Amino acid sequence: MQTAVGARAFSVTLLDGVTGSGKTEVYLEAIATCLRQGRQALVMLPEIALSSQWTERFERRFGVAPAVWHSDLPSRTRKITWQAVAEGKAPVVVGARSALFLPFPDLGLVVVDEEHEAAFKQQDGVVYNARDMAVVRARLSGCAAILVSATPSLETVINVETGRYAHLRLAARHAGARLPQISLVDLRETPAERGRFLAPPLIQAVKQTLERGEQAMLFLNRRGYAPLTLCRACGHRMQCPNCTAWLVEHRTRHRLLCHHCGHTLPIPEECPACGMRDSLTPVGPGIERITEEAAAVFPEARRMVMASDTISGPHAAAAAAHAIEAREVDLIIGTQLVAKGWHFPHLTFVGVVDADLGLAGGELRASERTVQLLHQVAGRAGRAEAPGQVMLQTFIPDHPVMQALLDGDLDAFMETEAESRRDGEWPPFGRLAALIVSADTAILADTVARDLGRAAPHGDGVLVLGPAPAPMALLRGRHRRRLLLKVRRDMAVQPILRSWLASVRVPAGARVDVDVDPISFL
Known part of the structure; x- marks a missing residue:
């Protein structure tokens, strides 16, 4: 990794490793190499709240805090940081996706932590994937890019297999810590009590964890x-x-x-x-309802809810992390916020209330994203000396996602997922672009979508699906229709889109948004 940075040339490396394997320490060493060269480094995190624990770790390592960049900062702070970056006085910046566009005069390293996260996709305004743009920024700057994940996206895995990206893998947890033991709770055989959502095996496991003086977590992504x-x-x-x-x-x-x-x-x-x-x-159930049930079942446990409704920013996240590390909390109840990068050394049990939640809806990446999320949240358990245990409540224990998690064989799961997509030339083996028509009225939306459908491009390797009502057919008062352009991987999608859009007049009151390589189909 240090060699790639020292080369002072463009390269992309996937840093892959099990949760708790020390990936952060590896890329911190790469940052140190970059700083010794007198160049700047950018680290991108998928959640602003993660910056608190990360910046403290960075400060312990380097003796100085990095510059921080995200939308919640006051405008005066952003102005000062922007100027410091432009003048080369901010050697390391940690930030959200917008940090990509800071005016680095001598960028020597770009790190994308949790590169698989959908949060890196900007959905509103100018649509882009910050992970992919980070690679572009590294190429323009002639520097190294490091993509970091315990559960890399299929796109990144294929880029490694085809030789476009280098690969460094950490196969074991740091300091001899063991991966958690994962088990399934079949809710068809052992359901929760009527009106409740925690099954008896999970309740018993939480009680045993608390009796040992260890911390437990309940996870529900809602x-x-x-x-x-x-x-x-x-x-x-x-x-x-x-x-x-x-x-x-x-x-x-x-x-x-x-x-x-x-x-x-x-x-x-x-x-x-x-x-x-x-x-x-x-x-x-939502997270508040699970908290209410936990209060009734574990009345003596000191509880903390970690969700975007309760953790409003980096300062609140830092306070929560300190309370957990100081063992002022027995039971953490959280949404996807708790799955991303936290290190709680006394947390030994994770219970997933509804492991099936992300599999509904039939989206292209539903299985991939579910296995990534559940593997990440499972990775919060047993990161120190005490062994970890994970229980997944599910109605479909035979689903490939559940079996992959149970067997701990994510590589085999990703190979199967890749084969299923390769057969139909779906991403990353083909290209997609979504056209989202929105209008003040349903009639206008239907008219524009129909005109786009009639003018749709045709040819070898080109397929247009739709128009059809979007799953979210009404959003913020506007009626929405969707068309999906699917082309071969070796075809340039932008010229096709430009020609197609130029052939259709979009009247006032309607608009057409284009999303190349969409990750959401709502």
């Missing part, structure tokens, strides 16, 4: 109290008026909230459809 509220009398479902989405109950705020547009209203006392009082009931 914010709020319940994802759906319906009327027991008439079946009415509380839906967002601006989006094709159910309103999520946030009981701590006594509000119903749309997670897409932010629409909110107080929880009604009666059904807006039939007028029945006290008939609205929450359906399904």
